[in-house]
Amino acid sequence: MTFIEWLRSLMTPAPAPLLPATVPFPTPIPVQAVGDPDWPAILRAAGFADPELWAGHLALPAQRWEIRGGRRVAAFAATVGHESGGGTSLVESLNYRVDALTATWPSRFSAADAERMGRVEVGGRIVRTADQRAIAERAYGGRMGNGPEGSGDGWNYRGRGLIQVTGRDGYRQAGAATGLPLEQQPDLAAQPNCAAAVACWAWASWKGCNPIADAGDVEGWRRAINGGLTGLDDVQRRYEAALRVTG
Template structure:
Protein backbone atom coordinates (compact mmCIF):
# COMPACT_ATOMS: atom_id res chain seq x y z
CA UNK A 1 0.00 0.00 0.00
CA UNK A 2 1.19 3.51 -0.79
CA UNK A 3 2.32 5.35 2.35
CA UNK A 4 0.86 8.63 3.66
CA UNK A 5 4.22 10.24 2.85
CA UNK A 6 3.87 9.08 -0.75
CA UNK A 7 0.35 10.52 -0.84
CA UNK A 8 1.65 13.89 0.35
CA UNK A 9 4.29 13.96 -2.36
CA UNK A 10 1.84 12.98 -5.09
CA UNK A 11 -1.40 14.71 -4.05
CA UNK A 12 -0.04 17.87 -2.43
CA UNK A 13 2.87 19.18 -4.54
CA UNK A 14 2.76 22.56 -2.78
CA UNK A 15 2.77 21.09 0.73
CA UNK A 16 4.55 22.99 3.48
CA UNK A 17 8.00 21.50 4.10
CA UNK A 18 7.17 20.94 7.76
CA UNK A 19 4.21 18.76 6.83
CA UNK A 20 6.25 16.80 4.28
CA UNK A 21 8.79 16.07 7.00
CA UNK A 22 6.08 15.16 9.53
CA UNK A 23 4.61 12.52 7.21
CA UNK A 24 7.96 10.80 6.91
CA UNK A 25 6.77 9.61 10.37
CA UNK A 26 10.05 8.24 11.79
CA UNK A 27 8.29 7.29 15.04
CA UNK A 28 5.58 5.30 13.20
CA UNK A 29 2.89 7.34 14.92
CA UNK A 30 0.29 6.63 12.24
CA UNK A 31 0.63 2.88 12.65
CA UNK A 32 0.51 3.20 16.44
CA UNK A 33 -2.78 5.10 16.11
CA UNK A 34 -4.22 2.37 13.88
CA UNK A 35 -4.18 4.52 10.74
CA UNK A 36 -2.79 1.65 8.74
CA UNK A 37 -5.54 0.15 6.56
CA UNK A 38 -6.34 1.56 3.11
CA UNK A 39 -9.66 3.06 4.20
CA UNK A 40 -8.26 4.58 7.40
CA UNK A 41 -5.33 6.12 5.58
CA UNK A 42 -7.54 7.51 2.82
CA UNK A 43 -10.04 9.05 5.24
CA UNK A 44 -7.36 10.52 7.51
CA UNK A 45 -5.53 12.05 4.58
CA UNK A 46 -8.75 13.42 3.05
CA UNK A 47 -9.59 15.26 6.27
CA UNK A 48 -6.05 16.56 6.69
CA UNK A 49 -5.82 17.74 3.09
CA UNK A 50 -9.11 19.60 3.40
CA UNK A 51 -8.31 21.22 6.74
CA UNK A 52 -4.94 22.47 5.50
CA UNK A 53 -5.91 23.39 1.93
CA UNK A 54 -3.70 20.71 0.46
CA UNK A 55 -1.13 20.95 3.29
CA UNK A 56 -0.40 24.61 2.51
CA UNK A 57 -2.13 26.09 5.58
CA UNK A 58 -0.37 25.67 8.93
CA UNK A 59 -2.20 28.28 11.01
CA UNK A 60 -5.69 29.77 10.88
CA UNK A 61 -5.73 33.07 9.05
CA UNK A 62 -7.53 36.03 10.52
CA UNK A 63 -7.42 38.09 7.34
CA UNK A 64 -11.19 38.01 6.90
CA UNK A 65 -12.74 40.21 4.24
CA UNK A 66 -16.18 41.76 4.60
CA UNK A 67 -17.52 39.17 2.16
CA UNK A 68 -16.06 36.29 4.17
CA UNK A 69 -17.43 37.66 7.43
CA UNK A 70 -20.81 38.02 5.79
CA UNK A 71 -20.71 34.33 4.86
CA UNK A 72 -19.82 33.42 8.44
CA UNK A 73 -22.80 35.43 9.69
CA UNK A 74 -25.14 33.91 7.10
CA UNK A 75 -24.04 30.39 8.05
CA UNK A 76 -24.99 31.13 11.66
CA UNK A 77 -21.53 30.43 13.03
CA UNK A 78 -20.81 33.75 14.70
CA UNK A 79 -24.22 35.28 15.34
CA UNK A 80 -23.88 35.00 19.10
CA UNK A 81 -20.84 37.31 19.09
CA UNK A 82 -22.21 40.28 17.12
CA UNK A 83 -25.33 42.40 17.50
CA UNK A 84 -26.23 42.04 13.83
CA UNK A 85 -24.82 41.24 10.39
CA UNK A 86 -23.53 44.77 9.88
CA UNK A 87 -21.46 44.57 13.07
CA UNK A 88 -19.98 41.25 11.99
CA UNK A 89 -19.07 42.54 8.52
CA UNK A 90 -17.58 45.71 10.03
CA UNK A 91 -14.98 43.58 11.82
CA UNK A 92 -13.22 43.29 8.45
CA UNK A 93 -11.72 46.75 9.04
CA UNK A 94 -10.13 45.58 12.27
CA UNK A 95 -8.89 42.40 10.59
CA UNK A 96 -6.99 44.52 8.08
CA UNK A 97 -5.24 46.20 10.99
CA UNK A 98 -4.46 43.35 13.37
CA UNK A 99 -4.84 40.29 11.08
CA UNK A 100 -7.54 38.76 13.28
CA UNK A 101 -6.36 39.32 16.86
CA UNK A 102 -9.59 41.02 17.95
CA UNK A 103 -11.81 38.68 15.93
CA UNK A 104 -10.37 35.40 17.25
CA UNK A 105 -10.09 36.76 20.79
CA UNK A 106 -13.81 37.47 20.61
CA UNK A 107 -15.26 34.44 18.84
CA UNK A 108 -13.00 31.90 20.57
CA UNK A 109 -13.11 33.63 23.96
CA UNK A 110 -14.67 31.95 27.01
CA UNK A 111 -14.79 28.51 25.38
CA UNK A 112 -12.56 25.58 24.45
CA UNK A 113 -10.54 26.28 27.58
CA UNK A 114 -9.85 29.88 26.55
CA UNK A 115 -10.18 32.86 28.85
CA UNK A 116 -12.29 35.95 28.04
CA UNK A 117 -11.47 38.12 25.00
CA UNK A 118 -9.12 40.40 26.93
CA UNK A 119 -6.73 37.48 27.54
CA UNK A 120 -6.32 37.01 23.76
CA UNK A 121 -6.42 33.25 24.30
CA UNK A 122 -8.63 32.94 21.25
CA UNK A 123 -5.87 34.42 19.14
CA UNK A 124 -3.02 32.56 20.83
CA UNK A 125 -4.75 29.20 20.57
CA UNK A 126 -6.37 29.60 17.16
CA UNK A 127 -6.34 26.69 14.71
CA UNK A 128 -2.96 25.17 13.91
CA UNK A 129 -1.62 22.05 12.33
CA UNK A 130 -2.96 19.11 10.39
CA UNK A 131 -6.46 19.10 11.89
CA UNK A 132 -6.44 22.73 13.02
CA UNK A 133 -6.08 22.14 16.77
CA UNK A 134 -8.02 24.97 18.43
CA UNK A 135 -8.45 26.22 21.99
CA UNK A 136 -6.17 26.30 25.05
CA UNK A 137 -7.88 23.16 26.37
CA UNK A 138 -6.88 21.12 23.32
CA UNK A 139 -3.30 22.43 23.37
CA UNK A 140 -3.03 21.52 27.05
CA UNK A 141 -4.65 18.08 26.64
CA UNK A 142 -2.52 16.97 23.73
CA UNK A 143 0.56 18.45 25.32
CA UNK A 144 0.03 16.36 28.43
CA UNK A 145 -0.64 13.26 26.36
CA UNK A 146 2.50 13.54 24.27
CA UNK A 147 4.79 15.24 26.74
CA UNK A 148 5.18 18.28 24.49
CA UNK A 149 4.61 21.85 25.81
CA UNK A 150 1.98 22.79 23.24
CA UNK A 151 0.19 25.11 25.67
CA UNK A 152 3.37 27.02 26.45
CA UNK A 153 4.67 26.98 22.86
CA UNK A 154 1.62 26.75 20.54
CA UNK A 155 3.65 26.74 17.34
CA UNK A 156 5.04 23.31 18.23
CA UNK A 157 1.68 21.97 17.00
CA UNK A 158 2.87 22.56 13.45
CA UNK A 159 6.51 21.56 13.93
CA UNK A 160 7.75 18.57 11.87
CA UNK A 161 8.56 16.48 14.94
CA UNK A 162 5.13 16.98 16.50
CA UNK A 163 2.54 17.84 13.82
CA UNK A 164 1.07 14.32 13.68
CA UNK A 165 0.62 14.05 17.45
CA UNK A 166 -2.34 16.37 18.15
CA UNK A 167 -3.99 15.34 14.87
CA UNK A 168 -3.79 11.64 15.72
CA UNK A 169 -4.86 12.34 19.29
CA UNK A 170 -8.04 13.99 18.01
CA UNK A 171 -8.54 11.21 15.46
CA UNK A 172 -8.37 8.55 18.18
CA UNK A 173 -10.41 10.47 20.78
CA UNK A 174 -13.26 10.87 18.31
CA UNK A 175 -13.11 7.23 17.17
CA UNK A 176 -12.54 8.19 13.55
CA UNK A 177 -11.00 4.82 12.69
CA UNK A 178 -14.37 3.17 13.30
CA UNK A 179 -16.13 5.65 11.02
CA UNK A 180 -13.43 5.14 8.38
CA UNK A 181 -13.86 1.36 8.59
CA UNK A 182 -17.49 1.91 7.56
CA UNK A 183 -16.35 4.23 4.77
CA UNK A 184 -18.62 6.92 6.20
CA UNK A 185 -17.04 10.23 5.26
CA UNK A 186 -20.03 12.22 6.56
CA UNK A 187 -19.53 10.63 9.98
CA UNK A 188 -15.77 11.22 9.91
CA UNK A 189 -16.41 14.84 8.97
CA UNK A 190 -18.83 15.29 11.88
CA UNK A 191 -16.19 13.92 14.22
CA UNK A 192 -13.56 16.35 12.98
CA UNK A 193 -15.66 19.40 12.13
CA UNK A 194 -18.68 19.05 14.40
CA UNK A 195 -20.89 19.41 11.33
CA UNK A 196 -20.69 18.97 7.58
CA UNK A 197 -18.78 22.09 6.57
CA UNK A 198 -16.60 21.39 3.55
CA UNK A 199 -18.04 17.90 3.00
CA UNK A 200 -17.92 18.12 -0.80
CA UNK A 201 -14.27 19.18 -0.76
CA UNK A 202 -13.45 16.38 1.68
CA UNK A 203 -15.16 13.93 -0.66
CA UNK A 204 -13.09 15.21 -3.58
CA UNK A 205 -9.89 14.76 -1.60
CA UNK A 206 -10.97 11.25 -0.58
CA UNK A 207 -11.62 10.25 -4.18
CA UNK A 208 -8.22 11.57 -5.21
CA UNK A 209 -6.38 9.88 -2.35
CA UNK A 210 -8.26 6.61 -2.77
CA UNK A 211 -6.98 6.24 -6.31
CA UNK A 212 -3.44 6.60 -4.98
CA UNK A 213 -4.03 4.16 -2.12
CA UNK A 214 -5.38 1.34 -4.27
CA UNK A 215 -2.88 1.86 -7.06
CA UNK A 216 -3.37 1.45 -10.79
CA UNK A 217 -5.98 -1.08 -11.92
CA UNK A 218 -4.78 -4.35 -13.42
CA UNK A 219 -5.06 -4.29 -17.20
CA UNK A 220 -7.12 -7.49 -17.40
CA UNK A 221 -9.84 -6.13 -15.12
CA UNK A 222 -9.50 -2.37 -15.53
CA UNK A 223 -13.21 -1.52 -15.77
CA UNK A 224 -14.36 -3.65 -12.82
CA UNK A 225 -11.48 -2.42 -10.68
CA UNK A 226 -12.20 1.23 -11.46
CA UNK A 227 -15.92 0.76 -10.80
CA UNK A 228 -15.20 -0.83 -7.41
CA UNK A 229 -12.85 2.01 -6.48
CA UNK A 230 -15.38 4.62 -7.62
CA UNK A 231 -18.18 2.95 -5.65
CA UNK A 232 -16.08 3.05 -2.48
CA UNK A 233 -15.20 6.70 -3.08
CA UNK A 234 -18.94 7.42 -3.44
CA UNK A 235 -19.66 5.69 -0.12
CA UNK A 236 -20.84 2.30 -1.35
CA UNK A 237 -18.88 -0.63 0.09
CA UNK A 238 -17.92 -3.04 -2.67
CA UNK A 239 -15.00 -4.51 -0.71
CA UNK A 240 -11.34 -4.03 -1.53
CA UNK A 241 -10.98 -3.53 -5.31
CA UNK A 242 -9.90 -6.76 -6.93
CA UNK A 243 -11.41 -6.56 -10.41
CA UNK A 244 -13.87 -9.39 -9.65
CA UNK A 245 -17.59 -8.60 -9.70
CA UNK A 246 -18.80 -10.80 -6.88
CA UNK A 247 -21.86 -10.63 -4.59
CA UNK A 248 -20.52 -7.70 -2.55
CA UNK A 249 -19.78 -5.63 -5.64
CA UNK A 250 -23.19 -6.43 -7.15
CA UNK A 251 -24.88 -5.37 -3.91
CA UNK A 252 -22.94 -2.09 -3.96
CA UNK A 253 -23.91 -1.51 -7.59
CA UNK A 254 -27.59 -2.05 -6.78
CA UNK A 255 -27.41 0.27 -3.78
CA UNK A 256 -25.67 2.95 -5.85
CA UNK A 257 -28.20 2.59 -8.67
CA UNK A 258 -31.09 2.92 -6.23
CA UNK A 259 -29.57 6.06 -4.72
CA UNK A 260 -29.01 7.59 -8.18
CA UNK A 261 -32.33 6.37 -9.62
CA UNK A 262 -30.67 4.24 -12.28
CA UNK A 263 -32.14 0.98 -13.63
CA UNK A 264 -31.80 -1.78 -10.99
CA UNK A 265 -29.20 -3.93 -12.75
CA UNK A 266 -26.39 -5.62 -10.74
CA UNK A 267 -23.98 -5.24 -13.64
CA UNK A 268 -21.51 -2.71 -15.00
CA UNK A 269 -23.10 -0.83 -17.86
CA UNK A 270 -22.42 2.42 -19.68
CA UNK A 271 -24.91 4.44 -17.61
CA UNK A 272 -23.28 3.22 -14.38
CA UNK A 273 -19.80 4.12 -15.57
CA UNK A 274 -20.91 7.55 -16.69
CA UNK A 275 -22.69 8.19 -13.38
CA UNK A 276 -19.49 7.26 -11.52
CA UNK A 277 -17.47 9.58 -13.72
CA UNK A 278 -15.72 6.78 -15.58
CA UNK A 279 -15.24 6.41 -19.32
Protein backbone atom coordinates in the same frame (compact mmCIF):
# COMPACT_ATOMS: atom_id res chain seq x y z
CA MET B 1 45.66 21.82 34.39
CA THR B 2 48.60 19.44 34.08
CA PHE B 3 50.16 18.55 30.74
CA ILE B 4 48.54 15.08 30.87
CA GLU B 5 45.11 16.60 31.58
CA TRP B 6 45.54 19.06 28.73
CA LEU B 7 46.54 16.25 26.38
CA ARG B 8 43.53 14.19 27.38
CA SER B 9 41.25 17.18 26.78
CA LEU B 10 42.46 17.37 23.19
CA MET B 11 41.62 13.71 22.67
CA THR B 12 38.10 13.96 24.14
CA PRO B 13 35.49 15.15 21.64
CA ALA B 14 33.36 18.09 22.69
CA PRO B 15 29.74 17.21 23.47
CA ALA B 16 27.24 17.91 20.74
CA PRO B 17 25.27 21.14 21.34
CA LEU B 18 21.77 20.63 22.67
CA LEU B 19 18.75 21.94 20.83
CA PRO B 20 16.87 24.64 22.76
CA ALA B 21 14.08 23.20 24.88
CA THR B 22 11.53 25.12 22.86
CA VAL B 23 12.43 23.33 19.60
CA PRO B 24 11.30 19.68 19.37
CA PHE B 25 13.66 17.22 17.74
CA PRO B 26 12.69 16.61 14.11
CA THR B 27 10.93 13.39 13.26
CA PRO B 28 13.26 11.07 11.31
CA ILE B 29 12.06 9.65 8.03
CA PRO B 30 11.51 5.93 8.76
CA VAL B 31 12.62 3.16 6.47
CA GLN B 32 9.68 1.86 4.45
CA ALA B 33 8.89 -1.64 5.66
CA VAL B 34 6.91 -4.26 3.81
CA GLY B 35 3.23 -3.66 4.46
CA ASP B 36 3.66 -0.04 5.61
CA PRO B 37 1.56 2.59 3.83
CA ASP B 38 3.36 4.34 0.98
CA TRP B 39 2.87 7.71 2.63
CA PRO B 40 4.59 9.85 -0.04
CA ALA B 41 2.39 8.40 -2.79
CA ILE B 42 -0.76 8.59 -0.66
CA LEU B 43 -0.18 12.18 0.38
CA ARG B 44 0.67 13.15 -3.18
CA ALA B 45 -2.62 11.68 -4.34
CA ALA B 46 -4.42 13.54 -1.54
CA GLY B 47 -3.04 16.82 -2.83
CA PHE B 48 -0.15 17.60 -0.49
CA ALA B 49 2.29 20.18 -1.81
CA ASP B 50 5.33 18.47 -0.21
CA PRO B 51 4.36 14.82 0.30
CA GLU B 52 7.87 13.59 1.07
CA LEU B 53 8.30 16.06 3.93
CA TRP B 54 4.94 15.22 5.45
CA ALA B 55 5.44 11.48 4.97
CA GLY B 56 8.50 11.66 7.22
CA HIS B 57 6.52 13.36 9.96
CA LEU B 58 3.31 11.32 9.72
CA ALA B 59 4.53 7.73 9.39
CA LEU B 60 5.54 7.12 13.02
CA PRO B 61 2.60 8.79 14.82
CA ALA B 62 0.26 7.09 12.35
CA GLN B 63 1.67 3.75 13.50
CA ARG B 64 1.15 4.73 17.13
CA TRP B 65 -2.49 5.68 16.55
CA GLU B 66 -3.17 2.65 14.32
CA ILE B 67 -3.89 4.62 11.16
CA ARG B 68 -3.31 1.71 8.82
CA GLY B 69 -5.22 -0.15 6.16
CA GLY B 70 -6.39 1.33 2.89
CA ARG B 71 -9.59 3.04 4.02
CA ARG B 72 -8.16 4.50 7.24
CA VAL B 73 -5.04 5.86 5.59
CA ALA B 74 -6.91 7.28 2.60
CA ALA B 75 -9.58 8.88 4.79
CA PHE B 76 -6.99 10.41 7.11
CA ALA B 77 -4.89 11.73 4.22
CA ALA B 78 -7.96 13.22 2.55
CA THR B 79 -9.05 14.90 5.77
CA VAL B 80 -5.73 16.47 6.73
CA GLY B 81 -5.18 17.44 3.09
CA HIS B 82 -8.47 19.31 3.04
CA GLU B 83 -8.10 20.88 6.49
CA SER B 84 -4.59 22.20 5.82
CA GLY B 85 -4.72 23.05 2.13
CA GLY B 86 -2.38 20.19 1.30
CA GLY B 87 -0.08 20.89 4.24
CA THR B 88 0.40 24.58 3.40
CA SER B 89 -1.84 26.21 6.01
CA LEU B 90 -1.21 25.32 9.66
CA VAL B 91 -2.55 28.43 11.43
CA GLU B 92 -6.19 29.50 11.41
CA SER B 93 -6.93 32.57 9.32
CA LEU B 94 -9.39 34.96 10.94
CA ASN B 95 -9.31 37.50 8.12
CA TYR B 96 -13.11 37.53 7.89
CA ARG B 97 -15.16 39.94 5.85
CA VAL B 98 -17.61 42.09 7.79
CA ASP B 99 -20.62 40.07 6.64
CA ALA B 100 -18.89 36.75 7.28
CA LEU B 101 -18.33 37.59 10.94
CA THR B 102 -22.00 38.02 11.71
CA ALA B 103 -22.87 34.96 9.61
CA THR B 104 -20.30 32.74 11.33
CA TRP B 105 -20.73 33.95 14.92
CA PRO B 106 -24.11 35.73 15.10
CA SER B 107 -24.20 35.53 18.89
CA ARG B 108 -20.71 36.98 19.34
CA PHE B 109 -20.48 39.77 16.78
CA SER B 110 -23.00 42.56 16.49
CA ALA B 111 -23.23 44.51 13.25
CA ALA B 112 -21.19 47.28 14.87
CA ASP B 113 -18.52 44.80 16.04
CA ALA B 114 -18.27 43.32 12.57
CA GLU B 115 -17.93 46.75 10.97
CA ARG B 116 -15.11 47.58 13.38
CA MET B 117 -13.18 44.29 13.16
CA GLY B 118 -13.93 42.74 9.78
CA ARG B 119 -12.19 42.93 6.43
CA VAL B 120 -13.51 45.57 4.06
CA GLU B 121 -13.45 45.18 0.28
CA VAL B 122 -14.54 47.68 -2.33
CA GLY B 123 -14.87 46.54 -5.92
CA GLY B 124 -12.95 43.37 -5.15
CA ARG B 125 -10.04 45.34 -3.66
CA ILE B 126 -9.14 44.98 0.01
CA VAL B 127 -9.15 48.41 1.62
CA ARG B 128 -8.81 47.16 5.20
CA THR B 129 -7.70 43.81 6.53
CA ALA B 130 -9.48 42.26 9.48
CA ASP B 131 -8.30 42.79 13.03
CA GLN B 132 -7.60 39.11 13.52
CA ARG B 133 -6.40 39.37 17.10
CA ALA B 134 -9.57 41.20 18.14
CA ILE B 135 -11.70 38.65 16.28
CA ALA B 136 -9.96 35.74 18.01
CA GLU B 137 -10.42 37.36 21.41
CA ARG B 138 -14.12 37.93 20.81
CA ALA B 139 -14.81 34.58 19.14
CA TYR B 140 -12.86 32.37 21.56
CA GLY B 141 -12.63 34.38 24.77
CA GLY B 142 -14.30 32.89 27.82
CA ARG B 143 -14.78 29.40 26.43
CA MET B 144 -12.84 26.21 25.62
CA GLY B 145 -10.77 26.82 28.73
CA ASN B 146 -9.72 30.29 27.60
CA GLY B 147 -9.66 33.34 29.81
CA PRO B 148 -12.08 36.19 29.05
CA GLU B 149 -11.89 38.42 25.99
CA GLY B 150 -8.75 40.53 26.28
CA SER B 151 -6.80 37.91 28.24
CA GLY B 152 -4.84 36.93 25.13
CA ASP B 153 -6.01 33.32 25.26
CA GLY B 154 -8.38 33.64 22.31
CA TRP B 155 -5.47 34.68 20.10
CA ASN B 156 -2.81 32.44 21.64
CA TYR B 157 -4.99 29.34 21.39
CA ARG B 158 -6.54 29.92 17.96
CA GLY B 159 -6.59 26.97 15.59
CA ARG B 160 -3.31 25.39 14.54
CA GLY B 161 -2.21 22.16 12.90
CA LEU B 162 -3.26 19.72 10.18
CA ILE B 163 -6.46 19.11 12.12
CA GLN B 164 -6.80 22.34 14.01
CA VAL B 165 -6.81 22.28 17.80
CA THR B 166 -8.47 25.37 19.28
CA GLY B 167 -8.75 26.65 22.85
CA ARG B 168 -6.55 26.21 25.91
CA ASP B 169 -8.37 23.00 26.89
CA GLY B 170 -7.72 21.52 23.43
CA TYR B 171 -4.03 22.41 23.55
CA ARG B 172 -3.73 20.95 27.04
CA GLN B 173 -5.43 17.72 25.98
CA ALA B 174 -3.34 17.39 22.81
CA GLY B 175 -0.17 18.07 24.78
CA ALA B 176 -0.98 15.40 27.35
CA ALA B 177 -1.61 12.84 24.60
CA THR B 178 1.50 13.61 22.55
CA GLY B 179 3.97 14.62 25.26
CA LEU B 180 4.41 18.07 23.73
CA PRO B 181 4.28 21.28 25.85
CA LEU B 182 1.50 22.75 23.72
CA GLU B 183 -0.30 24.67 26.44
CA GLN B 184 2.92 26.43 27.40
CA GLN B 185 4.12 26.87 23.79
CA PRO B 186 1.05 26.85 21.51
CA ASP B 187 3.08 27.87 18.45
CA LEU B 188 4.60 24.38 18.47
CA ALA B 189 1.30 23.06 17.11
CA ALA B 190 2.12 24.73 13.78
CA GLN B 191 5.52 23.03 13.45
CA PRO B 192 5.23 20.14 10.96
CA ASN B 193 6.46 17.37 13.28
CA CYS B 194 4.17 18.50 16.09
CA ALA B 195 1.25 19.11 13.73
CA ALA B 196 1.63 15.54 12.43
CA ALA B 197 1.64 14.01 15.92
CA VAL B 198 -1.37 16.05 17.01
CA ALA B 199 -3.32 15.25 13.82
CA CYS B 200 -2.89 11.50 14.25
CA TRP B 201 -4.05 11.70 17.87
CA ALA B 202 -6.96 14.00 16.93
CA TRP B 203 -8.13 11.70 14.15
CA ALA B 204 -7.87 8.41 16.03
CA SER B 205 -8.49 9.26 19.68
CA TRP B 206 -10.06 12.69 20.04
CA LYS B 207 -12.50 12.31 17.14
CA GLY B 208 -12.60 8.49 17.01
CA CYS B 209 -12.45 8.30 13.22
CA ASN B 210 -10.63 4.99 12.65
CA PRO B 211 -13.72 2.74 12.86
CA ILE B 212 -15.78 5.27 10.91
CA ALA B 213 -13.18 5.17 8.13
CA ASP B 214 -13.16 1.36 8.21
CA ALA B 215 -16.86 1.47 7.36
CA GLY B 216 -16.20 3.82 4.42
CA ASP B 217 -18.55 6.38 5.97
CA VAL B 218 -17.25 9.61 4.43
CA GLU B 219 -20.08 11.72 5.83
CA GLY B 220 -19.58 10.15 9.26
CA TRP B 221 -15.93 11.09 9.64
CA ARG B 222 -16.55 14.48 8.06
CA ARG B 223 -19.15 15.24 10.73
CA ALA B 224 -16.77 13.97 13.43
CA ILE B 225 -14.01 16.31 12.28
CA ASN B 226 -16.01 19.32 11.14
CA GLY B 227 -19.28 19.09 13.02
CA GLY B 228 -21.06 19.17 9.67
CA LEU B 229 -20.51 18.46 6.00
CA THR B 230 -18.63 21.61 4.98
CA GLY B 231 -15.92 20.66 2.48
CA LEU B 232 -17.40 17.22 1.83
CA ASP B 233 -16.94 17.37 -1.96
CA ASP B 234 -13.24 18.20 -1.64
CA VAL B 235 -12.69 15.51 0.99
CA GLN B 236 -14.49 12.96 -1.20
CA ARG B 237 -12.31 13.84 -4.17
CA ARG B 238 -9.09 13.56 -2.16
CA TYR B 239 -10.28 10.32 -0.55
CA GLU B 240 -11.03 8.62 -3.85
CA ALA B 241 -7.63 9.64 -5.23
CA ALA B 242 -5.79 8.37 -2.13
CA LEU B 243 -7.82 5.16 -2.04
CA ARG B 244 -6.65 4.32 -5.57
CA VAL B 245 -3.07 4.40 -4.24
CA THR B 246 -3.70 2.46 -1.04
CA GLY B 247 -5.66 -0.21 -2.85
